[in-house]
Amino acid sequence: MRRPPAQPNQPNPPNRSSRRNPPTPPFNAPAARRLRAALNMGPEHVAYGMRASYGLPYVTEDMVIAWERELTAPTGSELTALAGVLWCSPGELLGKPRTxxxxxxxxxxxxxxxxxxxxxxxxxxxxxxxxxxxxxxxxxxxxxxxxxxxSLPDFITVTGRDTKLAELLRSAVTTRWQAYVRPVGKMAPLDRRVIEDTLQELHQNYQGQMAATLSWGGGSGDSSAAGREFLDRIVEHFWTTVQGSGRP
Known part of the structure; x- marks a missing residue:
């Protein structure tokens, strides 16, 4: 019986479709290109460094180019190795962390x-x-x-409290905001005065926006759309208003 041909020493790239991977981090492709260029390295040099120094034998020049063109993104271990080759921290190759x-x-x-x-x-x-x-x-x-x-906003998001905070804020701007100062304060430990001022301002903005839309004859449809957009971004509006008050 004939033996199968010997396999080369360099292993094949891992089959990503057959293994379970966590979602890739938000990769900052422009930063990767900029850092590589500052080191006078080509994509082939980056790929070689990841193979030789970080035990990732499947990384190729084409893979590095695909990352930089945002056609795909490196996994967590690949991003860590890429940061090592580019002499930077992993955080410099990330967009805004979400999880x-x-x-x-x-x-x-x-x-x-x-x-x-x-x-x-x-x-x-x-x-x-x-x-x-x-x-x-x-x-x-x-x-x-x-x-x-x-930061406090990141902490609220990471610990899964964004949804509950959004519910409280929507109720605050659509009803009596004073009733939600304490519940919001339990979730976001800020100075009570900051929370009061923020909820009052959001309430006024929302109610004023709704009233202005109706007064211009936009009709209930336009008013509802404007209101939904404001409420959909209520957590973002909350933190922006808090930051405007001088608190982080």
Missing amino acids: LREHRIARGLAPEDVARAVGHELLAYRRMEETDDWHGTDRQSAALAEALGL
């Missing part, structure tokens, strides 16, 4: 580092990253914010 995992990668931390800092078992912490569902005590949440350098 717990993306914030960790942006800080250049391993899952073990964060799990240890917050006092969680590693498997439990990994599960929270995979499901994008943080569970922790107040002390653990504070440790998470410190380990990942989270």
Whole structure:
């Protein structure tokens, strides 16, 4: 019986469709191109560095070009290796982090580092990253914010409180805002006066926008559309108004 031909030493690229990967981080392709050019490196040099120094034998020049053209994005391990080759932190190659995992990668931390800092078992912490569902005590949440350098808006998003905050804010601007000062304060620990001023301003903006639309004869359809757009972005409006008050 004839033996099958010997396989080359260099392994084939991993089959991404057959393995389970977490979502790729928000990759900043222009930053990657700019950093590579500043080092006078070509895509082929980047690919070689990732193969030789970071144990990623499947990375090719074409793959690096595809990343830079935003045709695809590197995985977490690929992004870490790319940052090493480009002599930068992983955070410099990311867009705005959106999830717990993306914030960790942006800080250049391993899952073990964060799990240890917050006092969680590693498997439990990994599960929270995979499901994008943080569970922790107040002390653990504070440790998470410190380990990942989270701003208050980022902390609210990462811990899954955005939806509840949006519900409270929508109710505040469409009814009596005074009744929602305390509930919003429990979720976003800000100075009470800041919350009062912010909710009052959002309420006035929303009600004024609705009244102005109707007074110009736009009709209930236009008014409803304008109102829905404002309410859809209510959390964004909230943080923008808070920042305008001088509080982070």
